[in-house]
Amino acid sequence: MAKSAASCFEAVSAVMIGEGATPSKMFGAVCLKTGPKAFAMLYKNALVVKLPAERVAAVIKSGKGEPFDPGMGRTMKEWVNLPTPDEKEWTALARESRKFVASAATKNQK
Secondary structure, three states, X not given: OOOOHHHHHHHHHHHHHHOOOEEEEEOOEEEEEEOOXXXXXXXXXXXXXXXXXXXXXXXXXXXXXXXXXXXXOOOOOOEEEEOOOOHHHHHHHHHHHHHHHHHHHHHHHO
């Protein structure tokens, strides 16, 4: 039986928190942060992760992701919506997202 988005995100969160991420809220949704920056969240029963714009385009082109619009009428170019719960894939993309956000934060501090 396939996992629900909530239970899949819960499993991903446990892994990410074990690796140093912190739980928080963003757009009223449960999210994960590295330092003060969000990198993943459960939004409307989908995982949403922050990745470089080119990577977002590749995930969308692969058919596994969709553009992310938090309801403001415009998509966010560095965020991708993953509507199909897949614990292994979600964990891998959450790790990739965390690495991207952490490296961007480090660059901004210099």
